[in-house]
Amino acid sequence: MKIFIKNLKARFISHIYVGALFIFFFPGFISCQTQLPYLIRDEIKPVNAPFEIEQFKRPVFPDNYFDIRDFGAKEGGEVKCTEAIQRAIVHAANNGGGYVIIPKGKWLTGAIHLDNNISLYLDKDAELVFSQDPKDYLPVVFSRHEDVECYKYSAFIYANNKTNIAITGAGTLNGQGKTWWDYKTKKKESEVLLYEMGKNNVPVEKRIFDGTDGRELRPAFFQPMNCTNVLVEGVTFLFGAFWTITPTYCDNVIIRKVKIITYGDLGDTPNGDGVNPSSSKNVLIEDCEFSTGDDCIAIKAGRDNDGLRVNKPCENIIIRNCKGLIGHGGIVIGSETSGGIRNIFAENCQFYGTDRVVRIKTTRGRGGIIENMWFKNLSGDSIQKEALRINMRYNPQGPLVERLPAQPVTKSTPIIRNINFENIKITNSKNYSIELLGLPEMLMENISFKDIYLSSTKGINLSDVNNISFKNIFISSKELPVVEILDGKNIEFEKIEFAGKSKNLFNIKGKNSQNIVLKKSNIGDKNEAFSFGEEASHKSIIIED
Numbered sequence: 001m002k003i004f005i006k007n008l009k010a011r012f013i014s015h016i017y018v019g020a021l022f023i024f025f026f027p028g029f030i031s032c033q034t035q036l037p038y039l040i041r042d043e044i045k046p047v048n049a050p051f052e053i054e055q056f057k058r059p060v061f062p063d064n065y066f067d068i069r070d071f072g073a074k075e076g077g078e079v080k081c082t083e084a085i086q087r088a089i090v091h092a093a094n095n096g097g098g099y100v101i102i103p104k105g106k107w108l109t110g111a112i113h114l115d116n117n118i119s120l121y122l123d124k125d126a127e128l129v130f131s132q133d134p135k136d137y138l139p140v141v142f143s144r145h146e147d148v149e150c151y152k153y154s155a156f157i158y159a160n161n162k163t164n165i166a167i168t169g170a171g172t173l174n175g176q177g178k179t180w181w182d183y184k185t186k187k188k189e190s191e192v193l194l195y196e197m198g199k200n201n202v203p204v205e206k207r208i209f210d211g212t213d214g215r216e217l218r219p220a221f222f223q224p225m226n227c228t229n230v231l232v233e234g235v236t237f238l239f240g241a242f243w244t245i246t247p248t249y250c251d252n253v254i255i256r257k258v259k260i261i262t263y264g265d266l267g268d269t270p271n272g273d274g275v276n277p278s279s280s281k282n283v284l285i286e287d288c289e290f291s292t293g294d295d296c297i298a299i300k301a302g303r304d305n306d307g308l309r310v311n312k313p314c315e316n317i318i319i320r321n322c323k324g325l326i327g328h329g330g331i332v333i334g335s336e337t338s339g340g341i342r343n344i345f346a347e348n349c350q351f352y353g354t355d356r357v358v359r360i361k362t363t364r365g366r367g368g369i370i371e372n373m374w375f376k377n378l379s380g381d382s383i384q385k386e387a388l389r390i391n392m393r394y395n396p397q398g399p400l401v402e403r404l405p406a407q408p409v410t411k412s413t414p415i416i417r418n419i420n421f422e423n424i425k426i427t428n429s430k431n432y433s434i435e436l437l438g439l440p441e442m443l444m445e446n447i448s449f450k451d452i453y454l455s456s457t458k459g460i461n462l463s464d465v466n467n468i469s470f471k472n473i474f475i476s477s478k479e480l481p482v483v484e485i486l487d488g489k490n491i492e493f494e495k496i497e498f499a500g501k502s503k504n505l506f507n508i509k510g511k512n513s514q515n516i517v518l519k520k521s522n523i524g525d526k527n528e529a530f531s532f533g534e535e536a537s538h539k540s541i542i543i544e545d
Contacts, residue, residue: 036065036099038124038170040234040257047284049345050374053316056254056284059164059229061119064098066091068107077106077129082136089115097164102126102171110136111154114165114224120157122171122235130156132179137219140210144225144248145217146191146271147278147303147336148198149310150207153216155223156240165224166231173221173237177262177269180218180241184270187216198306218242218271224250232258239266243273244292249312250280255288262293263326269293274327276300279312279339286320292327296354299344300336301368307338308367308411314339319346327351329359330380335394337368337414344373351378355385357426361394362414364407364439369415376422383429387456391437392416392444392464403464406441417445421452429456433475438464440487449473462488471495480504481531487512496521502529508540509533517542 097117221240262272272293438444459477487510502524
C-alpha cells in the first residue's frame with residue numbers, strides 16, 4: 001500500500017510538472033474553458049428594411065483565451081503594454097484565433113493591430129489607455145483621413161485586409177485625445193495639403209503624413225480597412241483624437257450596445273464623430289449611446305476628386321434604437337458623398353440637445369448620388385439648429401458660394417433623391433423644423449414627410465426642390481411665415497395643421513415655383529394665408545378640398 005501511494009504521488013507530481021510546462025509554453029490554452037462573463041450573447045433581432053439586405057450575424061471566434069499578462073503586460077497605466085498586447089494577438093492568430101483578454105486594471109498602450117479571427121475582449125473594470133506620444137502610432141499605415149486616401153499615423157486600433165475581428169466585453173477604451181486636439185488648428189495646413197493632393201491626383205503612396213516637415217494628421221480611434229465581419233459590442237470609447245469608429249471599405253459590420261463619449265468634462269473632441277462608416281456595406285448600428293464633439297453617426301463615401309476616383313459607395317446601413325445626448329447631428333449623411341450613399345434605414349432613435357436630428361449634406365464639386373433612405377420613428381427634443389435638414393450647398397468654396405447662377409451639370413454635381421421621413425416628433429427646435437436646400441442646376445427630388453409633429457422657432461424652408469410631399473403634419477412655429485418656398489415645384493401638402501395660425505402661413509418666391517397643392521388643410525382665408533415674391537405667380541398655388 002505504501003508503494004502504491006508513493007507511485008501515485010509521483011505520477012501526480014509529474015502531471016503537475018507537465019501541466020506547468022504546458023502553461024509556460026502555451027499561455028492561454030490552459031484557460032480555454034474560462035467563461036467571458038461580459039461577452040454579450042443575445043440574439044440579434046432580424047432586420048425588416050425596405051430594401052434587400054442579408055441578416056446580420058456576429059463573427060464566431062474559437063474558444064481560446066489569451067491573457068495579455070501572460071505575454072508581459074504590466075498593469076497600472078505607467079508601463080506601455082503595446083508589445084505584450086501585440087505578442088498576444090500574433091500568438092493567438094498563429095494558433096487559430098480567439099479572445100485576447102484585457103483584464104481588470106489600467107493598461108497603457110500605443111497602436112494595436114488586430115489580426116484574423118481575433119476578438120479584443122475588455123473585462124468590466126478594464127481600462128485600455130492610449131499613449132499621447134505620436135511616435136507610438138508609427139509607422140504610418142494606409143488610411144482615409146476625412147475620406148481622402150493617404151498614409152498617416154495608425155489608428156489607435158487598426159486592421160487592414162482582415163476577416164473576423166472584434167472589440168468586445170464591458171471595459172473602457174480611453175483615447176486621452178486632448179493632446180491631439182490642437183492639431184485641428186496647428187496642423188490645418190496638413191489637411192489642406194492632403195485635399196490638394198487628392199485634387200491633383202498625387203499617387204496615394206506619396207501622400208505621407210508621418211510628422212516629417214510638420215506633416216501630421218490625427219489618427220482615428222478604431223479604423224478597420226478592407227475588413228470583413230467586424231464586431232464592436234458592449235464597450236465604451238472615451239475622447240479620441242479624431243473620428244471614433246470608422247469602418248472603411250468593410251463588409252458586414254456590427255456595432256452594438258456601445259457608448260461613445262467625445263464631449264464632456266474633459267472637453268470637446270474636434271471632429272469627434274461617433275460612428276462613421278466610410279464606403280462600407282451591410283452595417284448595423286444599434287442600441288448605442290452618443291455624447292459627441294461632432295456627429296453621432298455619419299455615413300460617408302469619399303471626398304471630392306479622390307472620392308470620385310475610388311468610387312466606392314456606402315450602402316445597406318441599418319441604424320436602430322440609438323440615443324444621442326449631444327452632438328452636431330444625430331444621423332448624418334455626408335458631407336463626403338462622392339462614391340454615392342444609398343439604402344439607409346434608421347428607426348426608433350432619440351436625440352436630446354443635438355444640433356440636428358437628421359442631416360444630409362453635400363456640395364458642388366463633391367458628386368455622388370444620395371438616394372433611397374428611410375427615417376422612421378425618430379424623436380428630437382431641444383434641438384439647437386434645424387431639426388431635419390437636407391443641404392446640397394454645404395460649406396461652398398470660391399466661385400461656388402452663391403446659389404446663382406446655376407452651374408453646369410458634371411460628374412461632380414451631387415444628386416439627392418428618394419428620401420422618406422415617417423412618424424417623426426420634433427419639440428423645441430431652435431431654427432427650422434425642416435429645411436431642404438437643393439441646387440438650381442440639380443433639384444432635390446422625391447422627398448416625403450408623413451405623420452410628423454413639429455414644434456420650433458421656424459417652420460419649413462424649401463429651395464430648389466421638386467416632388468416634395470407632406471401628409472398629416474402638425475406644425476407649431478413661433479415665427480411667420482410658417483412655410484417658405486423658393487423655386488419649388490410639385491409640392492403637395494395634405495392634412496396640415498398650423499397650430500391655430502391662419503395668416504401669413506406661406507411665402508412663395510421664385511419664377512420657377514409652381515404646382516404647390518394644398519389638400520384638406522386648415523389655411524383659412526387664402527388671401528391672408530399666402531404672400532408672394534416679385535417673380536412668384538399666384539397661380540403657383542392650387543387649393544383642393
